[in-house]
Structure formats: C-alpha cells, structure tokens
Amino acid sequence: MRYLLGSVVVFILLWSCQTQSETKLPILGIPDITENGDTLHHTIPEFNFIDQNGEPVTKETVEGKVYIADFFFTSCPSICPIMTREMKRIYQQFEEEDQLMFISHSIDTRHDSVPVLKAYADRLNIDHDKWKFVTGDKSEIYSIANDYFNVAFEDEDAPGGYDHSGRFILIDLNGHIRAFCDGTDPESVDVFMKDIRKLLREVNQNSTG
Amino acid sequence: MVRFHAMRLRKFNFLMVIVGFIFAAEGCHQPFAQGQALYDANCSRCHGMDGQGFENLYPGILESPYLMTAGSGLACVIVHGSDYLDEKRGGPGDEIPMPENKHLTPVEVLNIINYLSWEFGSRETTTIDQVMRAMEGCKE
Known part of the structure; x- marks a missing residue:
C-alpha cells in the first residue's frame, strides 16, 4: 500500500513536471544580431489600417492579444473561399477565447472599401471586435505581407487579378511569429489549432506566474 | 454427379450475389461523373462540396431559383456569373460577385447542369441543343 501511494506521488510529480516543461513554440524568422551580440527576433512592424467599421487598426488594437x-x-x-471557411473553423473553435484576435488584410484596396468589408464580415456572422477585415495604403499592406511570410501582388493573369499565398500566421504578444500553416489545407489548419492552444497556454502561464 | 451439380449451383449463386452487388453499387453512383468533377473543380470552393453554400457569404445550390428552370437560365449563370444576374435584375446585387466561367465548353456546362439537376434538383435532363441555344441568348 505504501509503495502504491509512493508511486502515485512520484507519478503526480512527474506529470506536473511534464506539463510545466511543455516545449514552447519557436520564434520564427531570421533574427538580427546587434553589435552587442544581442539577438533581435523578427518582429511585425507598426501598422496603420482601417477595419470594416471604419475604425483604425494598429498594434495598439492587438495589445495583450495573440492574433492570426x-x-x-x-x-x-x-483560394480565398477555402481560406475563409478554414479561418471561420478556427474562429468557432476559439469563440470563447478573449485573448485571440483575427486580422484579414484585403490586398484589393481598389474594390474592397470599408462598406464592402463590412458586408463581407456581416455575411460571415462574426464578432467585429474579434475579427478585423482591414484595408489601407496598398504599399503598406503589400509590404507587411512580407513581414507575415506572405506574398501579395497584382497579376492580370491570376484569377480575380491578384496573386497571393494562403498562409495563416500566428503572432504572439511581442509581435513575433510563432507558427504558420497553409490556410487552404484543413489538415495543416488542424495542426495550427494545436499551436494556437499551445501559445495561449504559454501566455496564460506567463500572466499568472 | 449430384454433388458436383450442387457445387456448381452454389458457385453460380455466389457469382450472382457478386454481380448483384456490382449492379447495386452502380445504381448508387450518379451518372454525371464529369459534371461532378467540373462542379468540384469550379464551383465547390464557394457553394460547397455538398452544395450547402457557406454562411451568408455564398448561397447554396438548393436555394438557387435557377436550379429548376433547367437549361436556359442556369447555363448563363454558370458561364457569366454575376454579370448575367446583374443584367437580369437591371443592376448589381448585394451578394459577393459570382465569377464568370467562360473557359467551360457547352458540353461541360451541360454536364454540370445535369449533375446539379440530378443531385439537387428535379433530375430532369437537359440536352446539348438547349444549352447551346441558351448560351447564345445569355446577353441580349
């Protein structure tokens, strides 16, 4: 009996070690090394966009939040209809999660005005505070796409006139990229959702202790 | 001799069961395989593999008023998308614009129409003549 009790205690100790030492998601991107030898991780720069309700969306909007x-x-x-389906699937999985936000950048700044984005968001039945559809200065959007490991460019021959990659990117509280997936591939998105959970656990652990 | 005969009969019965299964499976299979493949490749991203649409963003096939008027209107919607719909109602609608599919040949359009009708509609089949006539008259 004593042995049994002992082994249960050991098991619980081991188990609690296990959960605490869960491997963290890596910080992705090519880091800069400063003259002092410090490592500067790839960070999403400041941005200034407008959402579906005409409200500004900046780094302040996502302060204290993890976002995709x-x-x-x-x-x-x-590819977008599939991406939007997959993103909505993620949204539904994390509907109760207040610390997660979504920013979908339109690369068609000519046609996708604020009212067009509003209609799109309305039709998707989502919380406008949680999921931002943004437009803004075209060059700023195309340039930040690169920071998010995406490419976006106009191409007459592409369906709809624009070519772009369908990656979903996960960004932490410090503006670092922690995970990404192919937003057109449900299996890739399944793995991505596990990464989101992991990052949310990390954030909650840091805030509580 | 009798034993041999019985065995042959049993074998024959067994064979008939297999043949029966093959026929039954064939019956489940919808007859417009190319139409289905074309639907999956050109339409399903928005309208869904099951034709259910997606949220209020993309309408389901079943909701389409063009589904039952097989041939005429449906061919034009498939080929010209929202351009045709806008012309019909005399102005742009508030839906996410449906793209055109001008790369589809009349035979391909026909196969999609027959697939849609089989899967979601009245199962009435359309002919190539009807589709070609319809496609000539889309923009009038």
Whole structure:
C-alpha cells in the first residue's frame, strides 16, 4: 500500500513536471544580431489600417492579444473561399477565447472599401471586435505581407487579378511569429489549432506566474 | 454427379450475389461523373462540396431559383456569373460577385447542369441543343 501511494506521488510529480516543461513554440524568422551580440527576433512592424467599421487598426488594437493574420480579397474566386471557411473553423473553435484576435488584410484596396468589408464580415456572422477585415495604403499592406511570410501582388493573369499565398500566421504578444500553416489545407489548419492552444497556454502561464 | 451439380449451383449463386452487388453499387453512383468533377473543380470552393453554400457569404445550390428552370437560365449563370444576374435584375446585387466561367465548353456546362439537376434538383435532363441555344441568348 505504501509503495502504491509512493508511486502515485512520484507519478503526480512527474506529470506536473511534464506539463510545466511543455516545449514552447519557436520564434520564427531570421533574427538580427546587434553589435552587442544581442539577438533581435523578427518582429511585425507598426501598422496603420482601417477595419470594416471604419475604425483604425494598429498594434495598439492587438495589445495583450495573440492574433492570426492572413491576406485575401472579397471577390477572390480561387483560394480565398477555402481560406475563409478554414479561418471561420478556427474562429468557432476559439469563440470563447478573449485573448485571440483575427486580422484579414484585403490586398484589393481598389474594390474592397470599408462598406464592402463590412458586408463581407456581416455575411460571415462574426464578432467585429474579434475579427478585423482591414484595408489601407496598398504599399503598406503589400509590404507587411512580407513581414507575415506572405506574398501579395497584382497579376492580370491570376484569377480575380491578384496573386497571393494562403498562409495563416500566428503572432504572439511581442509581435513575433510563432507558427504558420497553409490556410487552404484543413489538415495543416488542424495542426495550427494545436499551436494556437499551445501559445495561449504559454501566455496564460506567463500572466499568472 | 449430384454433388458436383450442387457445387456448381452454389458457385453460380455466389457469382450472382457478386454481380448483384456490382449492379447495386452502380445504381448508387450518379451518372454525371464529369459534371461532378467540373462542379468540384469550379464551383465547390464557394457553394460547397455538398452544395450547402457557406454562411451568408455564398448561397447554396438548393436555394438557387435557377436550379429548376433547367437549361436556359442556369447555363448563363454558370458561364457569366454575376454579370448575367446583374443584367437580369437591371443592376448589381448585394451578394459577393459570382465569377464568370467562360473557359467551360457547352458540353461541360451541360454536364454540370445535369449533375446539379440530378443531385439537387428535379433530375430532369437537359440536352446539348438547349444549352447551346441558351448560351447564345445569355446577353441580349
């Protein structure tokens, strides 16, 4: 009996060690090394966009939040419908999670005005405070796409007139990229959702202790 | 001799069961395989593999008023998308614009229409003549 009790205690101790030492998601991107030898991780720069309700969206909007970023346009006939389905699936999985936000950047700044983005968001039945559909200065959007490991460019030959990658990017509280996936592939998105959970656990652990 | 005969009969019965299964499986299979493949490749991203649509963003096939008027309107919607719908109602609607599919040949359009009708509609089949006539008259 004593042995049994002992082994249960050991098991519990081991188990608690296990959960505490869960491997963290890596910080992705090519870091800069300063003259002092400090490592500067790849960080999303400041941005200034406008959301579906005409409200500004900056780094302040996502302060204290983990967020997912992607690039799309509302009239995109090729990969976006699948991406939007997958993003909505993530949204539904984390509907109760207050610390998670979504920013979908439109790369069609000509057509996707604020009212167009508003109509799109309304039709998707989502919380506008949680999921931002943003537009803004075209060059700023195309340039920040690179910071988010995405490419976006105009291409007459592409379906809908724009070419872009369908990656979903996970960003932590410090503006670092912690995970990404192919937003057109449900299996890749399944793995991504586990990464989101992991990052949320890390954030909660840091805030409580 | 009798034993041999019985065995042959049993074998024959067994064979008939297999044949029966093959026919039954064939019956479940919808007859417009190319139409389905074309639907999956060109339409399903928005309208869904099951034709249910997605949220209020993309309408389901079943909701389409064009589904039952097989042939005429449906061919034009498939080929010209929202351009055709806008012309019909005399102005742009508030839906996410449906893209055109001008790369589809009349035979391909026909196969999609027959697949849609089989899967979601009245199962009435359309002919190539009807589709070609319809496609000529889309923009009038």
